Amino acid sequence: MFSYWEQQSFLDYDHIVVGAGIVGLNVAIELRQHYSNARILVLERGLMTTGASSRNAGFACMGSATELLDDLTKMTEDEVLALFDMRKKGLSALRQRLGDRTIDYVENGSYELIHEDALSAVEQLDFLNKLLLPITGKPAFLLVNHKIKQFGFSSSFTKALIENTCEGGLNTGKMLRALTDLALQLNIEIKTGASVDRFEEGSNHVTVFVPDLIRNDCWALRSKTLSICTNAFAGQLLPHEDVVPGRGQVLITKPIAHLKFKGIYHFDEGYYYFREINGSVLIGGGRNLDIKGETTTDLGSNDAIQRVLMQYLQETILPGTLFEVEQCWSGIMAFGATKMPIVKAFSNQVFGAFRMGGMGVALGTEIATDLVNKINDTILNN
């Protein structure tokens, strides 16, 4: 049972956003830019963001050469270009919103290690550069084999090295913190520990149900619009949508003296990635080794994949260098039949932006703009 005061002051909102990840926070911030007096609430089931946004690798990535070539076998050229363009616009909007210094955005080089089986990609760099030129304005990919030795990578694995001139890295924790701080500064309410159970649409509002275990009751919050930004968990509230969770494993070493490289690195169509951060090496990926086991929303570890990541560190990335692992973790991504994110108006009150794949850092801000444009159009037309 709610008090008179709670009913008066805490149940009604103009816009409710579910999920306090990169997408949800950007949606709330962007809504504020359009509706200066609106009451905007973000509901997050965890004590803090608990999906991908605080657990990723911080690559502001547009796509490696082998990843884009693989995409071109599954998607049309127009779709691949559209996705590349969205990532580019999203990254630029994120940097503008938060500032490079706040999020430690740096372009220390982005490279792809090409092993024997992927060497055909090297012959297709001219094709990719021409395809992307209208968006990049400069060649996106350069062959830089002379750097293999400089970086100290195993030459028996690394048969070629491709530089990507459009990517950078950032500090994921600082980015998410800055987005949260900005939302709070903009008078956006954020309630954590608030797991939305379901919603119901009325004629002029949506009711959002949030169980409260302490009161043994359920909050019924009313809002003019509801935006579902729960990425891998979107299927809970929108069971008909094509969203498949995919867990990603990550590990980070203790700082390594005289590390020979900085920047961000990929191999195997983006399935593996590593980077330097504060003198340590972070490595992640290998989901393709156990797709079934990693199709889960459970934040657990996969020892077999972690062992392979260790092996890549020992044999390929840091051969001959002694290192220790500092910590391991996992995060949950969202995939579907295509790589395109879902950004949709489900009615004139319920909206959703989710299924960001492994691209949400660069993509998230642009996807939020797209969703808020859909909300605005719907409001204007009703």
Ligand SMILES: Cc1cc2nc3c(=O)[nH]c(=O)nc-3n(C[C@H](O)[C@H](O)[C@H](O)COP(=O)(O)OP(=O)(O)OC[C@H]3O[C@@H](n4cnc5c(N)ncnc54)[C@H](O)[C@@H]3O)c2cc1C
């Ligand atoms: C290991 C790993 C490495 C990655 N590396 C990169 C990278 O280097 N570069 C890159 O671009 N992308 C990377 N990604 C992907 C990127 O992190 C995601 O695409 C992005 O964070 C998705 O943001 P989001 O806001 O859509 O989802 P999330 O960050 O998952 O946020 C969704 C939020 O919704 C909340 N939620 C879910 N259900 C409910 C509910 N019912 N009620 C209330 N709240 C709910 C969750 O707790 C969560 O906090 C990586 C992901 C992982 C897991």
